[in-house]
Amino acid sequence: MITLALSKGRIFEETLPLLAAAGISVLEDPESSRKLILPTNQADVRVVLVRATDVPTYVEYGGADLGVAGRDVLIEHGGAGLYQPLDLRIAKCRMSVAVRDDFDYDNAVRQGSRLRVATKYTAIARQHFADKGVHVDLIKLYGSMELAPLTGLADAIVDLVSTGSTLKANRLVEVERIMDISSRLVVNQAALKLKRDQLKPLIDAIASAIPADPAA
Ligand code: PRT
Ligand code: MG
Numbered sequence: 511m512i513t514l515a516l517s518k519g520r521i522f523e524e525t526l527p528l529l530a531a532a533g534i535s536v537l538e539d540p541e542s543s544r545k546l547i548l549p550t551n552q553a554d555v556r557v558v559l560v561r562a563t564d565v566p567t568y569v570e571y572g573g574a575d576l577g578v579a580g581r582d583v584l585i586e587h588g589g590a591g592l593y594q595p596l597d598l599r600i601a602k603c604r605m606s607v608a609v610r611d612d613f614d615y616d617n618a619v620r621q622g623s624r625l626r627v628a629t630k631y632t633a634i635a636r637q638h639f640a641d642k643g644v645h646v647d648l649i650k651l652y653g654s655m656e657l658a659p660l661t662g663l664a665d666a667i668v669d670l671v672s673t674g675s676t677l678k679a680n681r682l683v684e685v686e687r688i689m690d691i692s693s694r695l696v697v698n699q700a701a702l703k704l705k706r707d708q709l710k711p712l713i714d715a716i717a718s719a720i721p722a723d724p725a726a
Contacts, residue, residue, distance in 0.1 A: 515577030517562035524600035531719030628658035
């Protein structure tokens with residue numbers, strides 16, 4: 511049996527066409543089913559639905575043989591014990607710094623002010639500001655980062671931006687792009703050895719279906 515860990519929503523939706531290229535179709539819709547283990551048209555392949563941030567943990571400990579996770583999630587997890595053979599180029603966005611539209615970020619940085627930064631992505635934020643030599647107090651949040659600068663909880667946030675409409679709706683502006691984000695295939699290293707005959711063709715078929723890089 512091969513177990514693939516996916517999160518509901520954009521990652522599930524955007525992974526389906528890649529699975530189709532490998533001849534795999536998921537037999538139930540996670541939005542209407544309450545099941546957490548979904549069968550596929552192949553008796554020896556199943557999908558488990560987990561929180562996006564739990565995908566690397568499932569794969570690391572062998573609860574799943576492979577999974578799909580955002581680069582953001584993988585950096586925050588640390589990636590230990592995970593083989594990352596493919597950038598799937600799906601669920602694309604960017605990690606950015608944003609502030610209230612009336613906050614002079616460049617000036618605050620120039621003056622060496624200590625910034626209060628709210629984020630769910632503390633590893634990425636810590637590294638980014640250390641690289642810039644900017645002193646920050648990081649405030650860990652688990653959701654609705656956009657609210658932090660509006661309530662005075664923080665001067666800035668580090669969050670994912672896709673269309674930019676969430677920032678705009680909350681009168682925030684993107685002042686720095688930290689990195690481009692997309693989702694990757696992650697594979698349990700022991701499973702790759704023990705189930706190589708099943709996993710290798712699956713990984714190759716997925717690789718052949720990755721959308722073309724528009725920049726290339
Ligand atoms: O939602 P839940 O708390 O269960 O978990 P999650 O938010 O980690 O999962 P999910 O499914 O929302 O995101 C899974 C992965 O999709 C992330 O780890 C990213 O790699 C990727 N991804 C791509 C995004 C976005 N685009 C995105 N726009 N993840 C989140 N967003 C959010 C962002 O945090 C912000 O709140 O959408 C909002 C901004 O969107 P725009 O279009 O208004 O800019
Ligand atoms: Mg979400």
